[in-house]
Amino acid sequence: MRYVIINGSPRKKNTWAVVEQVKTNLNGEFDEIHLAKENIPMCVGCYNCILKGEKYCPHFDKVSPIVERIKKADAIIMTSPVYAMNVTALLKNFLDHTAYLFHRPVCFTKKAMVIVTTAGAGHKKCAKYIDETLRHWGVNKVYKYAVACGGKDFLDKKAIDKIAVKFSKDVESxxxxxxxxxDVIFFDVWKAMAFKDNPIEADKEFWFETGLVNYDFxxxxxxxxxxxxxxxxxFRIMKKVL
Ligand SMILES: Cc1cc2nc3c(=O)[nH]c(=O)nc-3n(C[C@H](O)[C@H](O)[C@H](O)COP(=O)(O)O)c2cc1C
Structure with a gap:
C-alpha cells in the first residue's frame, strides 16, 4: 500500500510523534510531504484553478507535483496542529490551492486518516474541517485521531494503535x-453544474471527459x-435549482 503523508505542522514534534506511532501499524510505502518545505506562495485568489483549470494556477509548478503524489497513493494521512483554533496556515494554504478538487473530485477510491494535536482546545473542530475537505475531494472513508496534549503524556499508543489498525485493515481490504x-448531494451538485447553460468550462470538461456525468456516484x-x-x-432537483 502507498500512503502519502501531508504534514501541516511546521515542525516534527507532537503531531509527528502521533504520525510515527500510526506508521508502526501500517504496511507499505510512505511518501512524506512536509508543507513547510514546499514553499507554496499564498493563494492569490485569481480563481484560475476553478474557472479555467488547475494548470492556470500561478503556483501550478508547486501544487501540481503534490497533487500527483496524492493521486498515486492508496491512502492519505493529513495532519495539523491546532493554530488559533483551526488548521495551520501552511495546511490551509495548500487546501486553498486545491479548492478546485471540490468541483472536480478525484479521490473516490482513497481512504484517509486525519491527525490533529492541540494544547487544549479546537482539535475536534479542526479534525472535522479536514475530514469535510477530504470528503469533498471524494475520499471514501476518513478516520480521525484528534488529541489534546496539555501537560500530560499525550502519546496514548494504545488509542493510536487501535484506530491505526482499523485504518490499515480498511486500506488493505x-x-x-x-x-x-x-457526499451524494455534493456529487449531484457538481454534476448538475456541468449541465448548466453557462457552465464553468473546466468543470464541464472534467465531468464529461471522466464520464462521471453518466453515474449516480x-x-x-x-x-x-x-x-x-x-x-x-x-440530480433532477439540482439541475432545476442551479
Ligand atoms: C501559533 C500557535 C497557535 C496555537 N493555537 C492553539 C489554539 O488555538 N488552541 C490550543 O489549544 N493550542 C494551540 N497551540 C498549541 C499547539 O496546537 C500544540 O502545541 C500542538 O500539539 C503543536 O503541534 P506540533 O508539535 O506538531 O507543532 C498553538 C500553537 C502555536 C505555535
Whole structure:
C-alpha cells in the first residue's frame, strides 16, 4: 500500500510523534510531504484553478507535483496542529490551492486518516474541517485521531494503535464504503453544474471527459438502491435549482 503523508505542522514534534506511532501499524510505502518545505506562495485568489483549470494556477509548478503524489497513493494521512483554533496556515494554504478538487473530485477510491494535536482546545473542530475537505475531494472513508496534549503524556499508543489498525485493515481490504447522503448531494451538485447553460468550462470538461456525468456516484463506489434513487432525485432537483 502507498500512503502519502501531508504534514501541516511546521515542525516534527507532537503531531509527528502521533504520525510515527500510526506508521508502526501500517504496511507499505510512505511518501512524506512536509508543507513547510514546499514553499507554496499564498493563494492569490485569481480563481484560475476553478474557472479555467488547475494548470492556470500561478503556483501550478508547486501544487501540481503534490497533487500527483496524492493521486498515486492508496491512502492519505493529513495532519495539523491546532493554530488559533483551526488548521495551520501552511495546511490551509495548500487546501486553498486545491479548492478546485471540490468541483472536480478525484479521490473516490482513497481512504484517509486525519491527525490533529492541540494544547487544549479546537482539535475536534479542526479534525472535522479536514475530514469535510477530504470528503469533498471524494475520499471514501476518513478516520480521525484528534488529541489534546496539555501537560500530560499525550502519546496514548494504545488509542493510536487501535484506530491505526482499523485504518490499515480498511486500506488493505480495498473495500469501498457507501457514501454519506451529504457526499451524494455534493456529487449531484457538481454534476448538475456541468449541465448548466453557462457552465464553468473546466468543470464541464472534467465531468464529461471522466464520464462521471453518466453515474449516480463514482462508479468505483457501489450505491444501494435507496441512494441510487436519492441521487437521481437530487440530480433532477439540482439541475432545476442551479
Ligand atoms: C501559533 C500557535 C497557535 C496555537 N493555537 C492553539 C489554539 O488555538 N488552541 C490550543 O489549544 N493550542 C494551540 N497551540 C498549541 C499547539 O496546537 C500544540 O502545541 C500542538 O500539539 C503543536 O503541534 P506540533 O508539535 O506538531 O507543532 C498553538 C500553537 C502555536 C505555535
Amino acid at each position: 480495498k473495500k469501498m464504503h457507501s457514501p454519506k447522503l451529504n 463514482s462508479p468505483d463506489v457501489k450505491l444501494g438502491i435507496f441512494k441510487v434513487l436519492f441521487s437521481k432525485i437530487m
